[in-house]
Amino acid sequence: MPASNHQDPASDRASPHPSSPRPPTPTGLSGLDAILRGGLPAGRPSLLRGSAGTGKTVIALSFLCHGIAQGETGVFVTFDESPEALLDHAEGFGFPARADLAAGRLRILDMRPQPNEVQVGETIELTAILARIGYALDRLESPRLVLDAIDALESGFADSANLRAELTRVFDWIRERAVTCILTTGEQAEFSARYGLEDYIADCVIALRQDVKDRIMTRVLRIVKRRGGGHGANEYPFLLDSQGIFLIPVTGTTLQARVSSQRLPTGIPGLDAMLGGGGPYAGSTILISGQAGTGKTSISSSIARAVCDTGQLVLYISFEESMDELIRNQGSIGIDLARYSDSADSATGCAGTLVMQPVRAVEFGLEEHLMRIIRSIRVLQPALVILDPVSSLSERRDVSGAKEMLLRLLYLIKEEGVTTLATELLSDDSLGVSHLDVSSMIDVWIKLRRLENDGEMNRLITVIKARGLPISDQVKEFRITPSGLQIIDPYMGEGGIVYGTARIARLAEDEETLEQLRLDLDRAQQLRREIEEIAAASERLNRAERDAKAADLDRQIAQIESRLARITRARAAIKRERA
The missing domain is CATH 3.40.50.300 (P-loop containing nucleotide triphosphate hydrolases)
Known part of the structure; x- marks a missing residue:
C-alpha cells in the first residue's frame, strides 16, 4: 500500500x-x-x-x-x-x-x-x-x-x-x-x-x-x-x-400465542375420547411423561402419522434414535413412517409430510439446540414438531439452565403457532413426578406408567390436564400391539380395579360368582313362593273351619229359636182355651 x-x-x-x-x-x-x-x-x-x-x-x-x-x-x-x-x-x-x-x-x-x-x-x-x-x-x-x-x-x-x-x-x-x-x-x-x-x-x-x-x-x-x-x-x-x-x-421473548379452535388427531380413538372426543388444539403444547418402555415414542409416532394423513407437515426431532431405527421400531406395531418421508413413493399422496432430524443431545449446547430447532421450524413451517425425548436436553449439570432453555423454546414454538409434542423420560424412582418443571407452559399433559403385578407388566395412561377440553378422569390401560395402539377401559369389579390378564381372570371369577348368585336367588325366590303358597293354603283351611263352626252355630240358634217359638204358641193356645 x-x-x-x-x-x-x-x-x-x-x-x-x-x-x-x-x-x-x-x-x-x-x-x-x-x-x-x-x-x-x-x-x-x-x-x-x-x-x-x-x-x-x-x-x-x-x-x-x-x-x-x-x-x-x-x-x-x-x-x-x-x-x-x-x-x-x-x-x-x-x-x-x-x-x-x-x-x-x-x-x-x-x-x-x-x-x-x-x-x-x-x-x-x-x-x-x-x-x-x-x-x-x-x-x-x-x-x-x-x-x-x-x-x-x-x-x-x-x-x-x-x-x-x-x-x-x-x-x-x-x-x-x-x-x-x-x-x-x-x-x-x-x-x-x-x-x-x-x-x-x-x-x-x-x-x-x-x-x-x-x-x-x-x-x-x-x-x-x-x-x-x-x-x-x-x-x-x-x-x-x-x-x-x-x-x-x-x-x-414475550408470549403472543396464536389461538386456534382446530383439533389435531392423535390416531388413537381411545385417546381422542379421553381428550373430550377429539385431539388437542392446534398450536398447543403437549407433554407425554413416562418411564422407559411405557410407549411415549409410539404415541408420538401415532400422532405424527395422523397429522401427516391430513396433508400437514410434521417435524420429528429425535434425540435418541436414528431415522432408520425409528422407522423400523414403529413399523413393528403397524406405524409405517417411511411412507411419509421425502424418499417415499409420491403415489402415496403423503410423501414429504414428515421431516425427521435425528441429533444427539450432547452434540450441541442447549442454546444451539434451541436455535437449530427454531430455524428448522421457520424454514419448514410444520404443523407439528415432536421433541423425543426433550428430557435428554435437561440431563446436564446445569439443571436450571436447561429449564430456562426449555421454557424459552416452548414459548418460541408457541409464538410460531406450531403444535409442540414433547416426551419426557421419568426415572423409576421419580414416583411419577416430572423433573422438567415446565408445567406452566404445558397445555395437555399425558402421563404413562408401568404397573407390575403377578408377574405381568401393564401400561397405564392418564390425562393429567388439557386446557379448554373436557377430559376423562379415569386411569385406563394402554396396550401396544402388532396391529397398533389401544386404550382399554379398566375392569371395575367387586374386588376393585384390575388391568391386563388379571382383568380376564377377575372377569371369569366374577362370572362364576354371578352364576352362583343367580342360582341362590332362584332358590330363595322358589322358597319364598312356597312359603306364600303354604300360607295361602293355611288361610283357606282356617277359613273353612271358621265357616263350618259358624254354620253349626247358626243351626243351633235356629233350632233353639224354633223350639222357643213352638212353646210360646202352645202357651198362648192354652190361655185362650181357659178364657
Whole structure:
C-alpha cells in the first residue's frame, strides 16, 4: 500500500450529515436487527469485534449482501483475506458474490499490508487507502461499506499514538461520507482497549465471543453500545454454520400465542375420547411423561402419522434414535413412517409430510439446540414438531439452565403457532413426578406408567390436564400391539380395579360368582313362593273351619229359636182355651 501526503479528495467531496436522524440500516439478520431496534446506525461506523472463528466476516458479508439483494451496492475492503477467498467464503453461505461482482453491484478492494511496501517514518499513511475506498464508493454510489480485519494495520505502525490518530481519522471519514460501515477487528493483544476504538470512536460496538462449557462451544453476541438509539442489553447466542448466521433474541421473548379452535388427531380413538372426543388444539403444547418402555415414542409416532394423513407437515426431532431405527421400531406395531418421508413413493399422496432430524443431545449446547430447532421450524413451517425425548436436553449439570432453555423454546414454538409434542423420560424412582418443571407452559399433559403385578407388566395412561377440553378422569390401560395402539377401559369389579390378564381372570371369577348368585336367588325366590303358597293354603283351611263352626252355630240358634217359638204358641193356645 503506497503512502501519500495528498489530501483525500473523497473526503473533500463528502456530504454533510443530514439534519434529522436517518432510520437504522438493516443488517439482513432479523434477530440482530431486532436487538439493534431496527439495524445499525445509518451513515455511521459500527465496530464488530471478536476472536477468530466468532463470525465477524460472515456477519459483515450478510450485511453487505442483504443491501445488494435490496437493490443497493456495496464495497468490501479486506485487510486480511484475499478477494478470491472471500468470494468462496460468501458463496459457501449462499451469497451470489461472484454474480454481484460481475454485475457491478459489489466491489472488493484488496488492502492487505505487504512487508515490502513503502513506509514513511515507520508509519503507513492512510490517505491513499481512503482515496481508493472513496473512489469505489463513488463509482458504485454505495451506501454500505465493510472494512474487514482493520486491526491488521497495526503491523504498519510502530507508534500506537500514530495508529490511534489514523484510526480516528478513518472513523471521522466514514461519518463525513455518511456511509453505513461495519469495521471488524479481533481481540488479540487487547487491540480495542489500547486504541480506544470501543469507547471513543465507534457509534455501535458489537462484541462476539466463543463460550466453551462441558467441552461444548456456543457463540455469543452482545451489543456493547449503540449511540442514538436503544438496544438489547443481554447476551444472545447465535448459530454459525453452512446455512449462515441465525440469531434470535431468546432472552427477551414475550408470549403472543396464536389461538386456534382446530383439533389435531392423535390416531388413537381411545385417546381422542379421553381428550373430550377429539385431539388437542392446534398450536398447543403437549407433554407425554413416562418411564422407559411405557410407549411415549409410539404415541408420538401415532400422532405424527395422523397429522401427516391430513396433508400437514410434521417435524420429528429425535434425540435418541436414528431415522432408520425409528422407522423400523414403529413399523413393528403397524406405524409405517417411511411412507411419509421425502424418499417415499409420491403415489402415496403423503410423501414429504414428515421431516425427521435425528441429533444427539450432547452434540450441541442447549442454546444451539434451541436455535437449530427454531430455524428448522421457520424454514419448514410444520404443523407439528415432536421433541423425543426433550428430557435428554435437561440431563446436564446445569439443571436450571436447561429449564430456562426449555421454557424459552416452548414459548418460541408457541409464538410460531406450531403444535409442540414433547416426551419426557421419568426415572423409576421419580414416583411419577416430572423433573422438567415446565408445567406452566404445558397445555395437555399425558402421563404413562408401568404397573407390575403377578408377574405381568401393564401400561397405564392418564390425562393429567388439557386446557379448554373436557377430559376423562379415569386411569385406563394402554396396550401396544402388532396391529397398533389401544386404550382399554379398566375392569371395575367387586374386588376393585384390575388391568391386563388379571382383568380376564377377575372377569371369569366374577362370572362364576354371578352364576352362583343367580342360582341362590332362584332358590330363595322358589322358597319364598312356597312359603306364600303354604300360607295361602293355611288361610283357606282356617277359613273353612271358621265357616263350618259358624254354620253349626247358626243351626243351633235356629233350632233353639224354633223350639222357643213352638212353646210360646202352645202357651198362648192354652190361655185362650181357659178364657
